[in-house]
Amino acid sequence: MGIDNKRRRVVDLFIEFRALDVFIIFILLFLTFLLLSPGHRFISKDNLDVFFSIGSEFTIVPIVIGMLMIAGEFDLSVGSNLVFCSFIFFKLIDVGVNVWLSSFLTILVGTFVGFSNGFITVKAKIPSFITILGTMMLWRGVTLFWSQGLQKALELQGHDFFVKIFTGQIAKFLPVQFLWFIIIALLIGFIVHFHRFGNWLYTTGDNKQAARAMGINTDMVKVITFSIVGAVVAFVAIMQIVRVGTFTSRAGDGWELNAIAAAVVGGTALSGGIGSIFGVFWGALIISIIQNGLVVLRIPYYWTFTIFGVILISSAIISLYLDKKRLSVGAAEAGN
Amino acid sequence: MAEYIVQMVDIHKWFGKVYALRGVDFNVGFNEIVGLVGDNGAGKSTLIKILSGYHIADRGEIYFNGEKVNIQTPKDAKKLGIETVYQEQALAPHVSISRNVFMGREPSKFLGFIDKKKMDNDSLNVLTDLGLKIKDPNLVVETLSGGQRQGVAIARVLYFKAKLVILDEPTIALSVKESQQVMEFMKQLRSEGISVIFITHNIYHAFQISDRFVILSHGEKLADVRKEETSLDELISLITSGKSKSEV
Numbered sequence: 149m150g151i152d153n154k155r156r157r158v159v160d161l162f163i164e165f166r167a168l169d170v171f172i173i174f175i176l177l178f179l180t181f182l183l184l185s186p187g188h189r190f191i192s193k194d195n196l197d198v199f200f201s202i203g204s205e206f207t208i209v210p211i212v213i214g215m216l217m218i219a220g221e222f223d224l225s226v227g228s229n230l231v232f233c234s235f236i237f238f239k240l241i242d243v244g245v246n247v248w249l250s251s252f253l254t255i256l257v258g259t260f261v262g263f264s265n266g267f268i269t270v271k272a273k274i275p276s277f278i279t280i281l282g283t284m285m286l287w288r289g290v291t292l293f294w295s296q297g298l299q300k301a302l303e304l305q306g307h308d309f310f311v312k313i314f315t316g317q318i319a320k321f322l323p324v325q326f327l328w329f330i331i332i333a334l335l336i337g338f339i340v341h342f343h344r345f346g347n348w349l350y351t352t353g354d355n356k357q358a359a360r361a362m363g364i365n366t367d368m369v370k371v372i373t374f375s376i377v378g379a380v381v382a383f384v385a386i387m388q389i390v391r392v393g394t395f396t397s398r399a400g401d402g403w404e405l406n407a408i409a410a411a412v413v414g415g416t417a418l419s420g421g422i423g424s425i426f427g428v429f430w431g432a433l434i435i436s437i438i439q440n441g442l443v444v445l446r447i448p449y450y451w452t453f454t455i456f457g458v459i460l461i462s463s464a465i466i467s468l469y470l471d472k473k474r475l476s477v478g479a480a481e482a483g484n
Numbered sequence: 485m486a487e488y489i490v491q492m493v494d495i496h497k498w499f500g501k502v503y504a505l506r507g508v509d510f511n512v513g514f515n516e517i518v519g520l521v522g523d524n525g526a527g528k529s530t531l532i533k534i535l536s537g538y539h540i541a542d543r544g545e546i547y548f549n550g551e552k553v554n555i556q557t558p559k560d561a562k563k564l565g566i567e568t569v570y571q572e573q574a575l576a577p578h579v580s581i582s583r584n585v586f587m588g589r590e591p592s593k594f595l596g597f598i599d600k601k602k603m604d605n606d607s608l609n610v611l612t613d614l615g616l617k618i619k620d621p622n623l624v625v626e627t628l629s630g631g632q633r634q635g636v637a638i639a640r641v642l643y644f645k646a647k648l649v650i651l652d653e654p655t656i657a658l659s660v661k662e663s664q665q666v667m668e669f670m671k672q673l674r675s676e677g678i679s680v681i682f683i684t685h686n687i688y689h690a691f692q693i694s695d696r697f698v699i700l701s702h703g704e705k706l707a708d709v710r711k712e713e714t715s716l717d718e719l720i721s722l723i724t725s726g727k728s729k730s731e732v
Contacts, residue, residue, distance in 0.1 A: 342597050344590040347579075351587050354576035361574065362588035363559065421578045 170414050170430040177434060181441035190444050193321075199440045201315070201323035205388050206439075207432035209403060210410035211333050212377045214428035215340055217411050219373050220353035220420030223265060225284035226381050226407060230400030232287040233258045233385035235295050238302060238395045247310045255382045261287060262378020266371035284404070292397055301394045314390040325387060332380065337425035349373065354421025409456060410435040413463045434459075486550025489514050489648055489679050490535065490566075495544035497530055504530045505541070506703040512648060517670055517680040519694030521687060522723060526700040528683050532650050535681075536568045537561035549647075565647030569654065574637040575625050582607035582621035585640045610643040611636070614672050631662025638669045642676065649673055650681045655689050667693045687723065691716045699723055 181190040189195060209226055216223055236257050240250035265283055304311055316324045340346040351359040352366040359366050381400075388399060414431020416423030438459070442452050488511045497505040505527045512518050520528050533539045535546065537558040546553055548564050555561050561568075575584050583590075585607040591599040607621045616635040618628075625633060634654055641649050651670065655663040670680050670693055684690050690697065697714065699706040699722055707714075707722050 338597075342600075344592060344596045344598055347583050347587065347590050347598065350579050350583070351576045354578050358574050358576055359587065361558070361568075361570070363562070364588045417578075421576060 170427050170434065173413075174430050174434050174437065177437050177441065181437065181444060185441075185444045190441065195440070195444055197323060199436065200326040201391070202325075203433075203436040203440060204323065204325035204329040205384055205391075206403065206406065207410070207436050208329050208332050208380060208384050210407045210414070210428050210432040210435070211329075211336050211425060212373075212380045213407040214411035214414060214416045214423055214425060214431075215336055215349065216373050216377055217408070217416045217418070218340065218353050218420065218423045219349045219370055220356065221266075221269060221370055221374070222280060222408065223262070223374065223377050224280040224404045224408075225261070225265060225287060226377065227400035227403040228284045228286070228288035228291070229258055229261045229378060229381045230385045230388075230403065231397060232261065232291045233382040234389045234399045235291045235395060237386050237389055238298075238300075241302060241304070242300065247304065247307050251386055254386055255379050258382020258385065259375050259379040262381070263371060263375040265378070266374025269374070270367040270370050295395060295397055298395050298397075302389060302392075304390065311390055314387045325391075328383075328387065333425060333429050336376075337429075340425050345369070345372075350421055352420075406435055406456070407432075409460045409463075412460060418464075486547075488512060488547075489516075489549060491547040492531070492535065493545045493547070495531065495534060495541045497527075497534065497539065497542050504703050505534075507544075508700065508703070508705050510698060510705070512679050512681060513696075514679060515674055515677060516695045517674055517682055517693055519690035519697045520681055520683045520700070521685075521690050521697060521719070522700035522706070523685075525702070527703045528700055529652065531700070532568065532652065532681060532683060535561065536566055536650060565645060566650070567641035567644070567646040567648070568650040568652060569634070569637045569641060570652055574640075575633055577626040578624055580622045580624055581611070581618065581628075581636055584625055584636060585610070585621075585643060587640075589644065606643065607639070610639045614639045614642060614669055629662060630658045631665040634658070634662070634666045635669055638666075638673065642673065642678070646678055648679045648681070650683070652683045653685065654682070655684060655686060663689060687716070687720055691719065 182188060184190075213223060213226065233254050237250055237254040240253060241247065245253070261283070265280060268283075269280075312324070314324070314328075318324055318327055340349060348359065348364050348366075348369045351362070351364060352369050356366050359369075385399070389395065410432040411423065411428050412418065412431070413434055414423070414429065415427035416431075435456075438455065439452065442455065490510075490512045492508065492510040495505050495508045495510070496503075508527070508531060510520075510531060520532070522528055530539060534541045535555070537555045537560050540556060546555060548566075553560075553564060555564070555566075576587070579587075582603045586603050591602045591606070593599045593602075604621045608618070611618050611621070614635055616632060616639065618632065618636075625636065628636065638649070638651075651666075654666050658666065667689065670682060673680050682690065682694060691711070694711060696708070696710050697719060698708050699719070701723070707719075
């Protein structure tokens, strides 16, 4: 009995280590930037504002990307989907469509893009990596073509409430974008960890054959998840363009890899079947805080690539090391 | 009451030009462990895949509990209570034991949210029933030994009221001790009123645990003998010679 309890504690610790570990890293980074920034600029109201508002636009994306990776798939077209939805929303408002209807339609479009990614991936049986590279170029290309020379501002006069939903402040200090991040993370987290569908996600990503043998429609699971990614990306696109006030064709550029990086840093395995939304939550905040911190410390932009690269590789190595440790602990004790 | 739980009559199967099964009759009685043996290419896998719905026979009939049935998909077979346990392929290694047992059939109290208490309790119970000494259903399957993993896969079919369990090479890649453990599981299944088809290359394992042996060779049935009517040596010579019992 004593040995079993010890085994359970050790194994659990290792498995949860990833998520706890990520949280600790976040705190360390926060403190580092706090101390290193001249005049503690890092925690100035202005900077925190930026971190919680603009930062949250980004951090929402890894939450659903992580969900998709648990199911064993990638979506590299999120940036392109973002700019495409951004453009759709802009155009709809521009031609006078009601803001709420525009939002609804934009999210529908985003969901459709996600759905098509999923559908092509599961039906054509092309590895999602390739499919997505293709769609990534398709949607951004279409957007660039359609939006040539677009210079107008987004007209949202008289829609203060609508604008407030996406860009207001809670209790006069916390940007509402962060609240959206928390809400989405909780929602996705509940589904992934406590719902049947979540178990289907893990088993599909961990051992697709076994899941199919048990009657789980792995294709449907993947397509639904891809669609959720699309819908959330569209939501973020709206949130972003309402804040910025004008269309920019560079929106979402580079988000796809950062989102995957955030998920990996948060303990999600590239091979699927492993990860937690709790971990991805902190992983996303880590990527966001680094982006923010580097600017506050006035570190040249080109350094960010190097730094992200180092973080990504170290996370992957640590992750592999922990996996090996976990396996040997289990075997050593199970052999009794 | 039917004589057999499963009766496969005159089964033929072609894969392109390959004549995999040439008119095989195969029965499984109630509370019986049937050892399905034969060398590679004999047709054992094909036969049970037809029974479990992965293939459809080109000719022949299947009766379950005395009634003619039409098994077109794995779901049809499962509905009848025919479950197959493959090796590692059955479980998700990084997922917990209880989530594995209830894979695809997770219990829920409310809107699809998993009833974790029930899931953990029920999986623990069925594991104990089978004789597996696992105390924590939240352990990840990866931490278990080969024999224990096989046990979890078997516990799963036990819980979901299988009537006939097909074990395809369950002792391959297992240690001696683990193989014995798996064979104990098979005895447990039989004592619960579940019939077992045990496919194996290992004639010694087959002889140890089966009530009856069916030997296939090149798509045909060579022999169908009860354990009492034969010996280990006779079985070995039947398999290696490839001749039917009457010819030997």
